[in-house]
Amino acid sequence: MLEMKGISKRLGDLPVLSDISFHVKEGEIVAIIGPSGCGKSTLINLISKLDIPDSGSIQGIGDSVACVFQDDRLLPWRTVWENIRLVREPEDKGKIQELINAVGLNGFESYYPKQLSGGMQKRCGIARAFYYKGELLLMDEPFQGLDYCLRHEMLLMLLKVWRAHRQSVLFVTHEIDEALTVAGRILILSKRPGRIMKEIILPDYDNRDMASQEITTLRQEIITFITG
Ligand SMILES: Nc1ncnc2c1ncn2[C@@H]1O[C@H](COP(=O)(O)OP(=O)(O)OP(=O)(O)O)[C@@H](O)[C@H]1O
Numbered sequence: 001m002l003e004m005k006g007i008s009k010r011l012g013d014l015p016v017l018s019d020i021s022f023h024v025k026e027g028e029i030v031a032i033i034g035p036s037g038c039g040k041s042t043l044i045n046l047i048s049k050l051d052i053p054d055s056g057s058i059q060g061i062g063d064s065v066a067c068v069f070q071d072d073r074l075l076p077w078r079t080v081w082e083n084i085r086l087v088r089e090p091e092d093k094g095k096i097q098e099l100i101n102a103v104g105l106n107g108f109e110s111y112y113p114k115q116l117s118g119g120m121q122k123r124c125g126i127a128r129a130f131y132y133k134g135e136l137l138l139m140d141e142p143f144q145g146l147d148y149c150l151r152h153e154m155l156l157m158l159l160k161v162w163r164a165h166r167q168s169v170l171f172v173t174h175e176i177d178e179a180l181t182v183a184g185r186i187l188i189l190s191k192r193p194g195r196i197m198k199e200i201i202l203p204d205y206d207n208r209d210m211a212s213q214e215i216t217t218l219r220q221e222i223i224t225f226i227t228g
């Protein structure tokens with residue numbers, strides 16, 4: 001799966017990323033968390049091949065990276081079903097319906113994006129990303145701007161779909177609780193130039209209690225790293 005080794009990147013005169021090495025294993029969710037401006041979007045651009053590193057190597061993902069961004073980038077002139085169907089040939093009707101049901105959009109298959117709420121558009125984007133079934137699903141602050149309840153609902157929905165499909169996911173966020181909820185591991189980036197300061201391995205999803213002392217301690221540890 002994804003293997004990044006010794007990645008450094010400057011933008012103009014600015015060193016943005018410095019000697020980044022990490023991997024994402026098959027079927028794992030890894031969250032990357034870091035302060036504003038530390039180079040998270042730059043890292044995503046490198047993984048999705050929109051840019052190239054100055055040094056280091058990125059291996060294991062070929063060209064098949066599916067992305068979910070803050071804006072959903074649904075085609076406005078296509079229905080929910082069509083937006084999902086378009087990313088993969090031949091059409092697998094059973095799989096599309098299964099994903100639509102999993103994200104709670106059954107009954108809305110023939111709706112256009114403008115007829116959906118923001119949260120429903122987000123669900124459609126997630127169903128589409130899982131249908132594409134790239135080697136890696138890259139999520140760049142996908143739930144930013146949603147209110148607390150909806151964001152929580154989205155995280156649980158994401159975990160449910162992920163459990164059924166076991167896709168490898170790299171989830172970039174600056175919301176600590178999002179990372180603590182969805183990730184198997186969290187990587188903490190330093191201030192610019194971003195480098196990996198710390199890896200946190202989280203308890204199994206089945207044994208994870210967000211109100212536990214263990215999670216409270218990890219949350220505090222992350223805050224100390226990010227603000228320190
Ligand atoms: N095209 C560019 N040319 C020069 N500098 C850039 C360019 N794009 C970004 N930068 C700089 O690179 C640094 C990292 O930017 P990046 O967008 O990767 O950070 P980020 O961690 O995603 O930030 P945020 O969490 O605020 O979205 C910033 O200081 C930014 O000013």
